[in-house]
Amino acid sequence: MNLHFFNSNPGTRLLSVLALAALLSACGGGSDGNSALPAAPTAQAATTPASPNASLVITPGAPPAYAPGSEELAAYLLLNAERGRCGFGLLAANAPLDAAARSHADYMIINSQNSHLQNAAQFPEGFTGTDPAARVRAQGYTDLGGVTDEFAFFTSSRPPLSKRGIGVLGVRGLLNAPYHLNGLMTGYRDVGIAVRSREDTGKGQEGVFVQINAAFTASAGPQLLGSSDVQTYPCEGTSGVNRQLTNETPNPVPGRDLRTAPLGSSVYIAVRQGNRLAITRAAMTQAATGEAVALRPPVTSANDPYGPCLSGCFGPHQAYVVPDAPLLPDTAYTVMLSGTNNGTAFSRSFIFSTGSGD
Numbered sequence: 001m002n003l004h005f006f007n008s009n010p011g012t013r014l015l016s017v018l019a020l021a022a023l024l025s026a027c028g029g030g031s032d033g034n035s036a037l038p039a040a041p042t043a044q045a046a047t048t049p050a051s052p053n054a055s056l057v058i059t060p061g062a063p064p065a066y067a068p069g070s071e072e073l074a075a076y077l078l079l080n081a082e083r084g085r086c087g088f089g090l091l092a093a094n095a096p097l098d099a100a101a102r103s104h105a106d107y108m109i110i111n112s113q114n115s116h117l118q119n120a121a122q123f124p125e126g127f128t129g130t131d132p133a134a135r136v137r138a139q140g141y142t143d144l145g146g147v148t149d150e151f152a153f154f155t156s157s158r159p160p161l162s163k164r165g166i167g168v169l170g171v172r173g174l175l176n177a178p179y180h181l182n183g184l185m186t187g188y189r190d191v192g193i194a195v196r197s198r199e200d201t202g203k204g205q206e207g208v209f210v211q212i213n214a215a216f217t218a219s220a221g222p223q224l225l226g227s228s229d230v231q232t233y234p235c236e237g238t239s240g241v242n243r244q245l246t247n248e249t250p251n252p253v254p255g256r257d258l259r260t261a262p263l264g265s266s267v268y269i270a271v272r273q274g275n276r277l278a279i280t281r282a283a284m285t286q287a288a289t290g291e292a293v294a295l296r297p298p299v300t301s302a303n304d305p306y307g308p309c310l311s312g313c314f315g316p317h318q319a320y321v322v323p324d325a326p327l328l329p330d331t332a333y334t335v336m337l338s339g340t341n342n343g344t345a346f347s348r349s350f351i352f353s354t355g356s357g358d
Contacts, residue, residue: 063093064093065093065095065098066193070167071164071165071168071195071210072167072193072194072195074165074167075168075171075193075195075212076091076093076191076193078167078168078171078172079171082171082175082233082238083184083185085238086185086231086232086233086235086238087225087229087231087235088223088225088231088233088270089223091188091189091190092189092190092191093190093191093192093193094190094191094192094215095140095192096139096140096141096192097136097139097141097190097191097192097213097214097215098192098194099139099140099192100132100135100138100139100141100192100213101192101193101194101213102192102196102211103126103128103135104118104135104149104151104194104211104213105151105194105195105196105209106126106196106200106201107123107125107126107127107128108205108209109197109198109200109201109204109205109207109209110203110204111123111125112204112205114151116131116132116149116151117130117131118130118131118135132147132148132149132213133147136192136215141215143217143219144215144217144218145217145219145220145221145222146188146216147188147213147215148183148188148212148213148215149211149213150174150180150183150184150212150213151209151210152166152170152209152210153207153208153209153210154169154170154209155206159206160197160198160199160206161197161206161207163195163197163199163208166195166208167193167195167210169210170195171184171210172240172242172355173242174212175233175241176242176244176245176265176266177245177248177266178245178252178266178299178320178322179312180248181233181268182268182270182314182320183214183312184214185231185268185270186222186273187216187222187223187224187273188214188215188216189215189217189220189223190214190215191212191213191215192213192214193210193211193212193213194209194210194211195208195210195211196208196209196211222273224273225270225271225272225273226272227272227275228344229271229272229341230271230277230339230341230346230348231269231270232267232268232269232270232335232348232350233267233268234265234267234335234352235350235352236350236352237350237351237352238352238353239352239355240354241265241353241354241355242265242354242355242357243264243265243327243328243329243331243354243355243357243358244262244264244265244326244327245258245262245263245265245266245322246258246259246262247259250305252299252305252322253296261325262325263296263322263323263324263325263326264293264323264324264325264326264327265322265327265333265352266320266321266322267284267320267321267322267335267337268319268320269318269319269320269337270317270318271317271341271342273315273317275316275317275341276316276317276342276343277300277316277318277319277339277341278300279298279300279321279337279339280338280339280340281336281337281338281339282295282298282336282337282338283295283335283336284321284323284334284335284336285333285334285336286328286331286332286333287331287333287334287351288331288332293323293327293333294323294324295322295323295324296321296322296324297321298319299319299320299321299322300314300316300318300319301313301314301315301316301318321337327354329354329356329357330353330354330355330356331354332351332352332353333351333353333354334349334350334351335348335349335350335351335352336348336349337349
């Protein structure tokens with residue numbers, strides 16, 4: 001299965017995973033305009049940002065309206081479970097964002113496109129807005145403070161492709177692509193998800209889209225970590241993590257062909273937006289044997305090959321480390337991190353485990 005990730009800012013992102021082909025794309029997080037800091041999803045009911053001394057973990061009010069057993073519900077539950085377990089705050093399902101995600105997925109299917117943008121002149125059918133901000137506003141998400149647009153497009157050499165399991169595959173893949181992971185674990189409050197195919201549109205390209213739109217209102221502001229928090233994804237108890245990264249664009253290691261020389265499971269580290277994160281030590285071992293895993297140097301805003309940028313790459317409050325080769329399937333790993341959060345020293349140690357897939 002191949003998973004392809006794209007991000008319209010600063011570029012296209014791609015992740016491959018074996019026999020089925022999937023194109024996943026994320027338009028980088030950030031406020032609607034010129035914020036230098038990415039924003040993250042949080043719950044719809046919240047109206048105030050976090051206090052400076054405590055994490056904000058919002059519990060969504062109304063349950064999501066996704067059909068029982070649907071791919072949208074599976075994707076939503078997985079994303080919220082992963083965010084909640086690791087202290088990044090929960091997301092509230094939001095009907096206007098669902099509509100924006102659904103309409104954009106349908107637009108791409110009908111017009112055989114794979115983009116975060118729509119072109120009314122060239123492809124007028126299904127047009128709802130040129131960019132993600134315009135599209136979510138068109139569906140009634142007003143007072144927009146920030147929005148992100150991410151999608152996964154799965155194809156198969158033997159179409160048609162069933163939707164079954166695709167919602168979870170899309171989220172799992174995005175959570176191991178560092179430039180997507182940093183968007184999915186930042187501070188949006190609301191989220192909309194759609195899993196769509198030609199079966200839904202009646203025409204257009206074969207394949208299945210997993211479309212995610214996350215946003216927050218200007219009045220609520222983004223969800224923020226506490227001033228002393230240092231959070232990671234994966235974190236203690238995370239399981240089912242994708243064990244390898246076979247292609248993401250922009251390439252986390254420019255010039256390296258990740259299809260033939262994949263990376264392992266990405267580890268994301270974050271502190272409160274506005275703080276400065278430094279990583280002084282990062283190590284990973286097999287939990288059962290203590291065997292060391294070779295890691296690449298930590299990536300921060302100081303050495304992000306695609307930074308600095310307004311959104312989509314790593315800010316001063318974010319970092320990631322990644323093994324230089326794929327991890328083993330169904331295996332537990334211990335991660336040890338040390339560094340500073342605004343000059344204050346911290347250390348973290350946790351165990352996560354990989355999934356069984358390639």
